Amino acid sequence: MRGEPVAAELRAGVTERVHDLADRGVVPTLATVLMSDDPDDERFVELKHAACNEIGIETRDVRLDPDEPSARLRRALDRLSADSEVDAVFVQAPLPVHVATADLRRRLHPHKDIDCFHPETLGRLVLGDPRFVPATPAAVRRLLAASEIRVEGADVVIVGRSTVIGKPLANLLLRNTTGGNATVTVCHSRTEDLAAKTRRADVVVTACGVPELVDGSMLSSGVTVVDVSANRRVIDDGVEVVGDVEFESAKERAGAITPVPGGVGPVTIASLLENVVLAAERQN
Ligand SMILES: NC(=O)c1ccc[n+]([C@@H]2O[C@H](COP(=O)([O-])OP(=O)(O)OC[C@H]3O[C@@H](n4cnc5c(N)ncnc54)[C@H](OP(=O)(O)O)[C@@H]3O)[C@@H](O)[C@H]2O)c1
CATH class of the missing domain: 3.40.50.720 (NAD(P)-binding Rossmann-like Domain)
Incomplete structure (x- = not known):
């Protein structure tokens, strides 16, 4: 069950939707938030940016030192939630253990929450009416x-x-x-x-x-x-x-x-692209 053929087909459809948005003057934008210095987590974030940029999705790369207080992450999420140029936000897991996630999860605007970080987005999925499928x-x-x-x-x-x-x-x-x-x-x-x-x-x-x-x-x-x-x-x-x-x-x-590699990974990246475009279509 190779992932690349499935990913390629999905990416082709998503790329067309990016072009349709561009015709309307909209550039879909994903912000990633990374609060880790683990090279694997950094690599996962870089893969997401590269895949987005390749098909015309803009990216913002927010990085916080893992030792910083939760308040820094809270402020970053507030800022991204309020930023009208950002359509989608992805918080890279795992977060440091000292971060109290229960309150933080509510700071991310549910309409930008493509990976079900906010309790409402995850709750809708559990109820069978997902806003986004992670x-x-x-x-x-x-x-x-x-x-x-x-x-x-x-x-x-x-x-x-x-x-x-x-x-x-x-x-x-x-x-x-x-x-x-x-x-x-x-x-x-x-x-x-x-x-x-x-x-x-x-x-x-x-x-x-x-x-x-x-x-x-x-x-x-x-x-x-x-x-x-x-x-x-x-x-x-x-x-x-x-x-x-x-x-x-x-x-x-x-x-x-x-x-x-070569199974779930490429399809995950393509599915993320689709969610970013979906968020942009809904908000513009
Ligand atoms: N391919 C992709 O697209 C993609 C995307 C994201 C993540 N990943 C990878 O997917 C993996 C899981 O990620 P995650 O974020 O879900 O990890 P996680 O939050 O660390 O969760 C790991 C889960 O595995 C369970 N577990 C650990 N050791 C186990 C054992 N010996 N037997 C049975 N269950 C065990 C843990 O149980 P407890 O709950 O009891 O601790 C926990 O529920 C990671 O390797 C990550 O790199 C892949």
Whole structure:
């Protein structure tokens, strides 16, 4: 289940919409907010900017030192929310542990909140009326649909319960609509006997950031595997990127499997572009 063909098709449609907006004098603009000095987080932000700029979306790059007080982030979100030239805001996870997110989440204008940071945006998704579908869960659904993997009635196990991936994805797959109606189990670090859960799944989605946690012995024959993570691991002669799934043993069992890299990642970026354009269309 390669991501690039799915991403390319989506990007082509989004690029046309960027041109339509340009004809009306509108340049869609994404602001990213990064409060981390982790090179991986910096790389994720840079990828987003490059993808936006390539198709004519403008970007703003707001960076805060991770040691700065929450008030700095609050002010940045207030400023971006009020800025009429900014259509969409993406807050890169994770935020430093000292940041009290409950209050901060409410500072981001829901109409610009393309990744469901604000409780209202996330709440609407849970209620089945999403304003935006966050990019990574959207990418997982797109990959499944592109490969014609049936989720209706299927047992889907998601490994990871984060607010940015596991929880929204579980809610989307549960919806009583096309691309939903799955029976969803969400696993996490306290789950007992993970292998027993994954072995009875028709579809396994991993988003936990633990290199090669799931191997072929934990999967049933014919299972669909979607690996969201791209973990960087130091090896003798440099760094390698591996998923949460041990690809070689898993592909012997799987009917369909995403590679890492080159699976979910490109589709996530294209889905983010679509959300930025959607936000710009609605606000202009
Ligand atoms: N491809 C993409 O488009 C994309 C986009 C964003 C992120 N990512 C990647 O996706 C991964 C997850 O990101 P995130 O932001 O959701 O991470 P996160 O907030 O750190 O959440 C990780 C989740 O995995 C669970 N977990 C950790 N160790 C586990 C174990 N041994 N067994 C079962 N569950 C375990 C954690 O459980 P607890 O809740 O109990 O701690 C938590 O729910 C990361 O590798 C990130 O880099 C990929």
